[in-house]
Amino acid sequence: xxxxxxxxxxxxxxxxxxxxxxxxxxxxxxxxxxxxxxxxxxxxxxxxxxxxxxxxxxxxxxxxxxxxxxxxxxxxxxxxxxxxxxxxxxxxxxxxxxxxxxxxxxxxxxxxxxxxxxxxxxxxxxxxxxxxxxxxxxxxxxxxxxxxxxxxxxxxxxxxxxxxxxxxxxxxxxxxxxxxxxxxxxxxxxxxxxxxxxxxxxxxxxxxxxxxxxxxxxxxxxxxxxxxxxxxxxxxxxxxxxxxxxxxxxxxxxxxxxxxxxxxxxxxxxxxxxxxxxxxxxxxxxxxxxxxxxxxxxxxxxxxxxxxxxxxxxxxx
Amino acid sequence: xxxxxxxxxxxxxxxxxxxxxxxxxxxxxxxxxxxxxxxxxxxxxxxxxxxxxxxxxxxxxxxxxxxxxxxxxxxxxxxxxxxxxxxxxxxxxxxxxxxxxxxxxxxxxxxxxxxxxxxxxxxxxxxxxxxxxxxxxxxxxxxxxxxxxxxxxxxxxxxxxxxxxxxxxxxxxxxxxxxxxxxxxxxxxxxxxxxxxxxxxxxxxxxxxxxxxxxxxxxxxxxxxxxxxxxxxxxxxxxxxxxxxxxxxxxxxxxxxxxxxxxxxxxxxxxxxxxxxxxxxxxxxxxxxxxxxxxxxxxxxxxxxxxxxxxxxxxxxxxxxxxxxxxxxxxxxxxxxxxxxxxxxxxxxxxxxxxxxxxxxxxxxxxxxxxxxxxxxxxxxxxxxxxxxxxxxxxxxxxxxxxxxxxxxxxxxxxxxxxxxxxxxxxxxx
Numbered sequence: 020x021x022x023x024x025x026x027x028x029x030x031x032x033x034x035x036x037x038x039x040x041x042x043x044x045x046x047x048x049x050x051x052x053x054x055x056x057x058x059x060x061x062x063x064x065x066x067x068x069x070x071x072x073x074x075x076x077x078x079x080x081x082x083x084x085x086x087x088x089x090x091x092x093x094x095x096x097x098x099x100x101x102x103x104x105x106x107x108x109x110x111x112x113x114x115x116x117x118x119x120x121x122x123x124x125x126x127x128x129x130x131x132x133x134x135x136x137x138x139x140x141x142x143x144x145x146x147x148x149x150x151x152x153x154x155x156x157x158x159x160x161x162x163x164x165x166x167x168x169x170x171x172x173x174x175x176x177x178x179x180x181x182x183x184x185x186x187x188x189x190x191x192x193x194x195x196x197x198x199x200x201x202x203x204x205x206x207x208x209x210x211x212x213x214x215x216x217x218x219x220x221x222x223x224x225x226x227x228x229x230x231x232x233x234x235x236x237x238x239x240x241x242x243x244x245x246x247x248x249x250x251x252x253x254x255x256x257x258x259x260x261x262x263x264x265x266x267x268x269x270x271x272x273x274x275x276x277x278x279x280x281x282x283x284x285x286x287x288x289x290x291x292x293x294x295x296x297x298x299x300x301x302x303x304x305x306x307x308x309x310x311x312x313x314x315x316x317x318x319x320x321x322x323x324x325x326x327x328x329x330x331x332x333x334x335x336x
Numbered sequence: 337x338x339x340x341x342x343x344x345x346x347x348x349x350x351x352x353x354x355x356x357x358x359x360x361x362x363x364x365x366x367x368x369x370x371x372x373x374x375x376x377x378x379x380x381x382x383x384x385x386x387x388x389x390x391x392x393x394x395x396x397x398x399x400x401x402x403x404x405x406x407x408x409x410x411x412x413x414x415x416x417x418x419x420x421x422x423x424x425x426x427x428x429x430x431x432x433x434x435x436x437x438x439x440x441x442x443x444x445x446x447x448x449x450x451x452x453x454x455x456x457x458x459x460x461x462x463x464x465x466x467x468x469x470x471x472x473x474x475x476x477x478x479x480x481x482x483x484x485x486x487x488x489x490x491x492x493x494x495x496x497x498x499x500x501x502x503x504x505x506x507x508x509x510x511x512x513x514x515x516x517x518x519x520x521x522x523x524x525x526x527x528x529x530x531x532x533x534x535x536x537x538x539x540x541x542x543x544x545x546x547x548x549x550x551x552x553x554x555x556x557x558x559x560x561x562x563x564x565x566x567x568x569x570x571x572x573x574x575x576x577x578x579x580x581x582x583x584x585x586x587x588x589x590x591x592x593x594x595x596x597x598x599x600x601x602x603x604x605x606x607x608x609x610x611x612x613x614x615x616x617x618x619x620x621x622x623x624x625x626x627x628x629x630x631x632x633x634x635x636x637x638x639x640x641x642x643x644x645x646x647x648x649x650x651x652x653x654x655x656x657x658x659x660x661x662x663x664x665x666x667x668x669x670x671x672x673x674x675x676x677x678x679x680x681x682x683x684x685x686x687x688x689x690x691x692x693x694x695x696x697x698x699x700x701x702x703x704x705x706x707x708x709x710x711x712x713x714x715x716x717x718x719x720x721x722x723x724x725x726x727x728x729x730x731x732x733x734x735x736x737x738x739x740x741x742x743x744x745x746x747x748x749x750x751x752x753x754x755x756x757x758x759x760x761x762x763x764x765x766x
Contacts, residue, residue: 150374257372257566309537
């Protein structure tokens with residue numbers, strides 16, 4: 020037993036390094052997409068203390084809008100622009116109709132409001148787009164759909180071009196967001212609101228504008244995530260559950276840390292894949308990905324309740 | 337005069353209510369048009385609904401009694417399914433749970449409530465044993481039938497040909513996905529092939545890279561899939577990605593949905609699915625569906641969906657219920673049958689070639705017959721193959737290995753009854 024746990028997995032890794040590389044690649048792809056979803060949560064939480072339960076359904080809604088518009092004959096890249104427009108209108112509507120009347124309410128009320136937004140978007144989306152699985156307009160968007168076959172260590176490594184595209188686009192988006200948050204006035208305003216909302220409001224930062232902005236950024240992230248996941252297995256309401264994979268990322272990385280979301284996402288993507296392949300499948304019958312990330316996050320919380328990168332909460336009594 | 341008008345209006349409304357209550361047979365469907373499984377649920381539910389709409393519009397119902405085909409949305413959630421069962425059981429003559437998980441939950445309740453469960457092609461395979469499961473029906477085929485036919489097909493009708501082979505069993509980690517395991521494990525032990533169960537969690541349906549990495553590492557000779565909802569499309573895209581030979585990839589009858597394969601198109605060529613039904617687009621029933629349902633604007637479907645496997649299977653499934661209702665009406669010589677009478681009807685189904693021709697459904701399902709001891713009928717089926725654009729027939733009519741399935745059904749049914757004692761047994765059935 021000890022051999023199976025401590026020796027055999029590493030022997031497997033060294034005996035088939037090409038396969039190990041494939042596992043790491045698949046983990047990286049999943050991880051960067053988890054990180055992207057987690058970023059959507061973090062941005063909204065930092066600026067408004069709202070845990071946005073609707074992030075998952077926003078992924079579905081954005082992807083469905085994109086393919087729905089294309090089905091109406093609109094050219095692919097115009098669809099992207101129109102979908103961004105729809106996500107902006109959605110952000111404004113959420114701020115105006117849902118959040119603004121709830122300013123000053125306890126966090127749990129705002130959280131419940133995002134559950135309401137989720138239920139509304141599910142119903143609205145199903146009425147408008149139907150529940151059928153739809154094909155993502157991958158080729159129409161110019162995303163390559165072939166694969167590169169490499170032979171490292173005399174073995175086999177398959178890199179799907181759409182996965183490579185997803186990793187590159189997600190990485191660019193993350194870098195872009197970091198630059199936006201650190202180098203632009205609006206970005207600094209978002210961070211200021213997260214650091215000290217009262218001080219930020221006192222120097223004239225508009226809460227309403229920032230809320231619309233962060234929800235719109237969450238919408239952009241949702242669209243990119245929807246395209247990336249939708250290109251893998253179609254666009255349907257099943258995509259919503261992908262967002263729940265971001266929850267352990269947030270527990271691990273901390274709800275307020277952008278770096279935590281990125282590193283937490285990558286860590287969970289890579290570790291859950293390694294654990295599943297080298298320990299889960301041989302020793303536990305597989306399907307450990309459904310719980311591994313949560314157990315990992317719980318272990319971290321035992322020692323660092325604020326997550327790896329979250330801010331330590333000190334309350335004076 | 338004013339008083340008289342009010343009384344007349346009240347009498348009219350009351351008469352109307354009485355008429356509609358007396359003239360309808362309430363047949364609820366625990367459907368799912370929302371959630372992660374909606375993509376596969378919708379075409380089936382549309383087919384089922386359109387069939388009864390046609391029956392009501394064309395024939396005025398069955399035996400002159402209209403069918404109230406109601407839907408209760410479960411989202412494929414077992415909890416919601418049980419709620420739907422409780423909500424509808426008051427007037428229902430049947431419950432159609434549409435999930436193995438819901439079927440297992442309501443199975444003991446139906447003994448008490450005396451409502452037949454109709455689960456065509458799904459549910460708990462030992463439900464075939466009608467002596468033990470008096471109220472449950474899964475005609476025309478069980479999951480063990482499907483597994484048996486798949487093994488027969490890939491072994492060229494001789495399971496000994498599978499000796500030394502490795503078969504991966506990629507399944508949803510859910511009661512549905514685990515259902516054929518007892519049969520497959522028994523066959524693996526008997527015929528000397530290695531069975532490798534690979535579960536897919538509900539949250540991992542669209543991200544099966546780990547499962548397909550395992551398949552790449554284990555190099556199985558065949559992959560048998562027991563997938564549903566978003567899992568099917570996820571598995572097929574991963575199979576394409578890992579370059580698994582599609583001709584060695586075969587799914588159960590719920591893993592053969594046209595829309596799932598359209599995502600990969602030509603790359604999915606060669607993928608197969610066992611099926612107890614076939615879409616026969618030139619069958620006479622299609623013209624009646626068009627005339628009485630589609631042209632009348634009463635269908636929620638579309639031409640593309642209506643040409644697919646699942647929509648047409650929905651028609652077959654409703655036909656089975658309709659035949660049960662008709663058999664009960666004919667036997668009890670009453671139009672408005674109750675649940676107990678429908679149980680008799682479902683237990684005495686006799687869907688022959690002639691009857692299928694009368695129904696305009698020749699070839700859409702193979703003939704089958706149920707009895708008090710056989711609630712499945714074991715119609716057999718066909719292998720359908722994806723040709724890049726649609727599913728086409730890839731085998732002659734196949735039959736399950738009933739000689740080995742039947743003893744296992746009896747054994748597992750007895751185990752279930754013992755575990756849930758006291759469990760009523762139909763001693764009159766010989």
